[in-house]
Amino acid sequence: METGFASDETFTQESFWRWVRGRPWRDVHRYELIGGHIVMSPPASARHGAIGARLVARLARYVEANGLGLVFDSSAGFEFPSGDTLEPDVSFVSRERLAAVPRPIPDHCLRLTPELVVEVLSRGGARRDREEKRSIYARNGVLEYWIVDPAGARVEIYRLRAGALELQFVYETGGIVSSVLPGLAISVEELFDELA
Secondary structure, three states, rough: OOOOOOOOOOHHHHHHHHHHHHHHHHHOOEEEEEOOOOEEEOOHHHHHHHHHHHHHHHHHHHHHHOEEEEEEEOOOOEEEOOOOOOOOOOOEEEEEHHHHHOOOOOOOOOOOOOEEEEEEOOOOOHHHHHHHHHHHHOOOOOOOEEEOOOOOOEEEEEEEEOOOOEEEEEEEOOOOOOOOOOOOOOOOHHOOOOOO
């Protein structure tokens, strides 16, 4: 199953935000606005969450130590210029990009495009991450996109070239190299150890 729910009705970012704010506080699902339609994903698995948490921890440590910007986890939403609103599993926004936009509205999604986005594949959302979201991220200027594949124990690195996120590297072992965060030291093995 690709999604738990997809709306027939179309929404703008503003009407989507009103709809999300009206959800019961106990609602643990993730909602994104893709092509004007609300798409709900069920909660992720423990393995998915562990990998995402490791990535956030490793990236945040590097980014903070070097004063580069901010790393966000999967609870942060981004309102993209294309009209889509997504919640990447992990994202990085540089200090310069943060300074170039108006201050965020409290309790609202960020209205900017992260330089780096990471999606951890899940059984139900792999096609959406590989196709729809990759296209949205490219259209909005994400510079680097990582697809982390727990089933294959590999990390695919896509980089923006001529308006498309093109596959540049596939890592199954060793250190991952990022053009957005040069000097980052993170290995494939540490993402997929026995706890993942």
